[in-house]
Amino acid sequence: MSRYRFILIILLAGLLLTGCRGNPGGENDAPASANTINNKGSDTLVNLGLAWAEQYQALYPEARISVTGGGTGVGIQSLLNGTVQLASASRQITERELQTARAGGIEPVEFVVAQDAIAVIVHPDNPVEQLSLQQISDIYSGKINNWSEVGGEDRPIVRLSRESNSGTHVYFLEAVLRMGREDDRTLFAPQTLLLPSSEGIIAEVSDNPNAIGYDGLGYVTPNVKVLAVSADEDGPYVLPSEETVNNGTYPIARDLYMYTAGEPQGMLLDYLNWILSPDAQQIVSALGFVPVPVES
């Protein structure tokens, strides 16, 4: 929080200083300074974005990067109306957003900056080690209600999920509950507990042997057990890791994106190039996300 505030204060100070210089051109929409980058969007990417910004500003003291969350939709919206130069997204830009962008004369450019795997977690005492996607889907949609149906003890299943406004929730709904089928209208069972934070899910799973939850691999702590997941019934069951996400064998993984309005230039281009460098991708693994393969 204090880091975030610090960056914000720096940004505000920067804005004030540029204000002193005056703006003879009268172009109010122009970025406050060529060295300022506003990055807004996916809550999944906030911590990573902050770590990148901090490191980059340590390397290039003249850079001013502010990072805020709010959700992927909010970030892309801000990019399209010109309030930020960089939108972080936990999903690809939608057709509708692309149309709005083109109507406004903006051609969004996409960068895959990291990968995220969603880990399915249970209490460490739960004997269940692995589940297929179909089983997880049946658990969350309410078809399976007892752990004994998937090889566990005779205990009721308590389903935990993030709130429906989180990108992780939507991704889990599409990739796991509906198993990627467009026409599938499967929903979360109404009994699913919707918790407002990742920490809430970890806290409940680590305490409650009945619980099953999911969360970004980056948020999983050692006091919960991560399950191996298979795409179909007869395996292979794969634990999420950097390796299994990169070679595509872990089934619940996704790319994380950054979008710019038009081809990036100047410092923005430099920043994005740096993000894709081995140094910056090291931060990705440090925060529990999965780095993208670096092209040389």
Place this chain on the structure above:
Amino acid sequence: MIARNRLTEIGVTRLIQLAGFSSIIFMGMILYFLLTEGVPALGEVSLRELFSSRWYPIEGFYGILPLITGSLMVTIGAMLIAVPFGLCAAVYISEVAPPRLAAVLKPLVEILAGLPSVVLGFLGIVILSPFLRRFLDLPTGLTAFTGSLLLGGIAIPTVISISEDALNNVPRSYREAARALGATGWQTIWGVTVPAARSGILTAVMLGVGRAMGETMAVMMVTGNAPVLPSSLGALFEPARTMTATIASEMGEVATGSEHYHVLFFIGIVLFLFSLVVNLIASRLVFRSKGRAERVLS
């Protein structure tokens, strides 16, 4: 000099008048805003859909019934805890406790009333909910009952503080008269002091209900937020989702002017109606009790 006095008089009167009217103006503005943002929901979502039992806004399911029952369950549960405890504590502080102890207890209760609810919510998630899960052998400790307990805890200081004031305001002569007639301490409290302070106690209960129904953060943290329509009394020990928690967790992300946005404001209208009904009932009760008290005393 006299003219100047009159001027001050008029000025002060106007100032007080303005302050008095401002609450009506604010109320009117809030109501206007709620209605303009919430009523369009009725045009976009049919009443039948609105009062169905499935709440899943990102797929267009706008059934607010489970949210209403969730709020009711948690609030009623909280009042069942807060009213008896709060009233007994107030009676103890005002009527029974030695003055020196009462002088310590009263400020303590007031400090408790100022405790931020998010702190209680945190205690709820870390201590109360795991304890309840083990103690009552529930599938999960994040239930409507956990919310009720916490909300009860949040409402108790309000109830104590205001009903204690009301009890204190009962003239000493009432108690003396009762004792002179040979009533025991208990009979005096139950038959004279508490009934005489009834309107103040009702105000305390009403404010307690308001505090419980409007509370958001603590409830969001411990009730599990699952929008399930209760089928039996056992639902009290299952997760529930309240109206306030829904507005708080979804308003931040919703697109302004969308269906979902209007429905969230419609929930605000429903909450507003609830507090209106609570207020109406309470003022009706206060009015009636006054009539009876006057009859007894004249």
